Amino acid sequence: MSETSGNAIPAYLPLRNDLIGEEPYGAPQLDVPVCLNVNENPYAPEPAVIETIAQRVKEIAPTLNRYPDREHIALRQAFRDYLKKESGVDLAVDQLWGANGSNEIMLQLFQAFGGPGRIALGCDPTYSMYPEYARDTFTQWRLAHRNADFSLNVENTIEAIRDVKPAMIVLTSPNNPTGTPLAMDDLRRVLETAKTVEVAGAAEGVHPVVVVDEAYVEFRDPGTPTALELIDEYGNLAVSRTMSKAFAFAGARVGYLAASKGIIDCVRIVRMPYHLSAVTQAAALAAFEHTDEQLSRVAHLRETRNATAVWLREQTYKGRPLETAETQSNFILFGGHFDDRERIFDELLKRGVLIRVVGPDGWVRVCMGTDEEMARFREALVEALRIVEQD
Ligand SMILES: Cc1ncc(COP(=O)(O)O)c(C=O)c1O
Incomplete structure (x- = not known):
């Protein structure tokens, strides 16, 4: 692994003014024996999983002259089966959506709901990529502070929602870097508040989207509920998940979104055509054939x-x-x-x-x-x- 050195951008390049002096995001990728810095699953795929991935990629290789399924229907069906098994929540295929890591899911949400004149609200300390999605989509990024023990300060958060009228409220459960879970009662209070708030910079009758980033949720104590359970109740709730962490598939870059069909349709407007390659889709489907091994x-x-x-x-x-x-x-x-x-x-x-x-x-x-x-x-x-x- 190597790091490309320094951000020596020639002054004659018309880099956006607000990006001048910015550095690319990322934890150092150093070649050291024990890497405990990016929250990966340390266990490599089992030989049987590797075999299936190779086989499924080989099977689709003859079709690589064609674009992949833009709607990645088979993969969305696999997300559905997985979530039903993992969380006991049965969503429809049109309530699910995949992308290249949950990083891309989050960026797509910011592209769809953020933008000039729009505000996104997070609760700090939290994941340091959120301000970058905001910057890249010209969305203002605001913060409500957590309690000293890093739990959500729900009063502060509700006050901030009423005050800044964000288009997006980004909650993370478990939170990164603190690991703190989000209590369902607190989430419900935020969702109820969002229903009563009109978004700044939007038409009348438009309410914030509440995004719950559940990248690490499979590590919660068994029996703990997830935000997925509230999707059918709240049309403005979006839950982001990933195969990168518990599922031990970070290198394949697959994240997904569970939400109302309306939210998925908003995201479909901003996605790149054919954003999920045929190889990625085949590899992810292959990994889902081995869910138990991947989560073992x-x-x-x-x-x-x-x-x-x-x-x-x-x-x-x-x-x-x-x-x-x-x-x-x-x-x-x-x-x-x-x-x-x-x-x-x-x-x-x-x-x-x-x-x-x-x-x-x-x-x-x-x-x-x-x-x-x-x-x-x-x-x-x-x-x-x-x-x-x-x-
Ligand atoms: C809270 C949180 N969300 C999202 C991500 C992005 O993960 P990925 O793009 O690999 O799905 C991370 C990665 O560390 C994270 O910590």
């Missing part, structure tokens, strides 16, 4: 997360135990009082462990790896804490 490590990753959180809270830095944010995801935000978190990051990196400096000052984020990787992480962190403390 989720329960173990959940246990790893719970055990790691307990272990982290037993460690101390400068005489105080480390804190961990409540998490229902495959990562943990920890620390809370690191006075120089970059040093913690550097000392871990020196020991071959890559984590992420993200979120509020004083905290860092680690995602769950294999048992061996977590053992190396624990060993490296103990040393890093000791060394940084001594300085």
Whole structure:
């Protein structure tokens, strides 16, 4: 893996004024033994899955002179079957939509509902790509602050919705980088508020879309409800999901959206023609033939997360135990009082462990790896804490 260096953009190029000085987004892709920085599933596909993917891609290869199914109907049917199995919610094919990662789903939502004169509201700290989608679609990005424990401050959020009249309210559950789940009661209150608010910059009678980004939702504790359950009740609710995390398919770039048919039809207006390649569709369908294998490590990753959180809270830095944010995801935000978190990051990196400096000052984020990787992480962190403390 390599990083292309620096953003040396020649001054004679007519880069948009608001993009001058901007850097491409992304966590460092470094070639280190233990990568715990981008919330992937650390377990590679099983040989049987690899075999099916190769076979299904081979089967469609003779048709690659033709454009793929623009509406990706077979894949939408597979999303339907999967969600029925995973969450017990049965949606129609026209309530589902796929794209190249949930990054593209989110961008399409911003393209459809954001834009000049429109506002999108998030609840910080949250996923750092949202302001980029807003920037790229000329949407104003506003924030309502979360509680100190990173749970949604529903009063603040409702006040902000009434105040800024956003076209989109972006909630993340579990949230990144904190891992915090969103309580269904809080989501309902936001949805009810959205019904009563008229969107700034839109015609009369237009209400905000509430987007729930459920990229990590399969890691929630079993039995916890998901926003999918409210789709049939709220026409303005959009739920974004991905195959990148629990489903262990990040490299294939497949995300999807579950929402009312109306929302899906809005997104279809802004999508690129043939945005999902035939190879991507075939690979995703092949992976869905092996849903159980692909998800087989989720329960173990959940246990790893719970055990790691307990272990982290037993460690101390400068005489105080480390804190961990409540998490229902495959990562943990920890620390809370690191006075120089970059040093913690550097000392871990020196020991071959890559984590992420993200979120509020004083905290860092680690995602769950294999048992061996977590053992190396624990060993490296103990040393890093000791060394940084001594300085
Ligand atoms: C909260 C959240 N949403 C969406 C994504 C995008 O994931 P993908 O485009 O791989 O589906 C990420 C990736 O880290 C994320 O953390």
